Amino acid sequence: MRFASLGSGSKGNALIVDAGETKVLLDCGFSTRAATTRLARLGAAPADLNAIVVTHEHADHVGGVFAFARRHQLTVYLTHGTHAVAARGQTCLPECRLIDGHTPFAIGALEVQPFPVPHDAREPVQYAFSDGRHRLGVLTDSGCITPHIVEVLRACDALVLECNHDQALLAASRYPPALKQRIAGRFGHLENDQAATLLRQVDTQRLQHLVAAHLSQENNRPELAVKALASALDCSDDWIGVADQEGGFGWRQLI
Missing domain, CATH: 3.60.15.10 (Ribonuclease Z/Hydroxyacylglutathione hydrolase-like)
Incomplete structure (x- = not known):
């Protein structure tokens, strides 16, 4: 996969x-x-x-x-x-x-597991995918981490994980107060430290790939997201991938 x-x-x-x-x-x-x-x-x-x-x-x-x-x-x-x-x-x-x-x-050959997330939408979900050997978890557009999210993502071979904003950058941004509250609220988006906290709650022994995703171009920096995730995994910064708006990221193989 x-x-x-x-x-x-x-x-x-x-x-x-x-x-x-x-x-x-x-x-x-x-x-x-x-x-x-x-x-x-x-x-x-x-x-x-x-x-x-x-x-x-x-x-x-x-x-x-x-x-x-x-x-x-x-x-x-x-x-x-x-x-x-x-x-x-x-x-x-x-x-x-x-x-x-x-x-x-x-x-087809994929088992697709949806799971509910707290976000300001009608009935939002995220997904984990499995081919029977490997498991990919994707989590973006979630305002906070729930026990069910932790359970679904507990043992994945790869994670694509939202690092939408840095708390300090969002607080200092030009966004109006109501928008800041929405983004940082329980039904908004995950910030770097929240994503790192999730990593500390799941089993990462099988993890082959970790990619920071859905970064705000205004309220985050790739190096801040990478630093937070690398700290949680106690790994080098260059092991963490970053998905960007224009190029996304290239193929990552699970072996």
């Missing part, structure tokens, strides 16, 4: 998980043309994909999902709450399958 990011940040998110004959896109916050171009940079194409799974209805995650899925005849998996909000105003939807946020399901 391997995985890569098409881009990560407030202007668009998408991640591809590849288990051989099964390839799944997680979110698509890019236009169909941009998503296709970003896939091509990874040596992939829309025709390679089997489905799209969606975390929540915010535009940087779902903005391109329905158009891309219609164009390439892909099934979209999402919660009832996300579907109810995201489908508003859509005149023609692709095939959608409503999922329970606590119940795993299969897409």
